[in-house]
Amino acid sequence: xxxxxxxxxxxxxxxxxxxxxxxxxxxxxxxxxxxxxxxxxxxxxxxxxxxxxxxxxxxxxxxxxxxxxxxxxxxxxxxxxxxxxxxxxxxxxxxxxxxxxxxxxxxxxxxxxxxxxxxxxxxxxxxxxxxxxxx
Numbered sequence: 001x002x003x004x005x006x007x008x009x010x011x012x013x014x015x016x017x018x019x020x021x022x023x024x025x026x027x028x029x030x031x032x033x034x035x036x037x038x039x040x041x042x043x044x045x046x047x048x049x050x051x052x053x054x055x056x057x058x059x060x061x062x063x064x065x066x067x068x069x070x071x072x073x074x075x076x077x078x079x080x081x082x083x084x085x086x087x088x089x090x091x092x093x094x095x096x097x098x099x100x101x102x103x104x105x106x107x108x109x110x111x112x113x114x115x116x117x118x119x120x121x122x123x124x125x126x127x128x129x130x131x132x133x134x135x
Contacts, residue, residue: 065133094119
């Protein structure tokens, strides 16, 4: 009886210890950013080698103005173009207002991307904050 009690206690300790372990970072460029970031945070990340800004708007919207250096993959095409999106970089997803980019970020996370962030407010908030835009 004492052996069974000790076994149960040890098993409980092992299980509790396993519950408290932190997951390994997504990769060498893993950040501790929240899922949703503001334009100031996105702007501070822009231009880093370990960060990709991904615009999920349509080509027509993109032509009207986009963040310099952003990669365009429209949301409708994203599921078929995942091979073009690196898994070893921090991804900042943007659109017009933040709605489609939130959908794209969720899609990317479900596809196994671990370091994905939605830029709140989209290109509208970016422009309003005075950050550069290319046409």
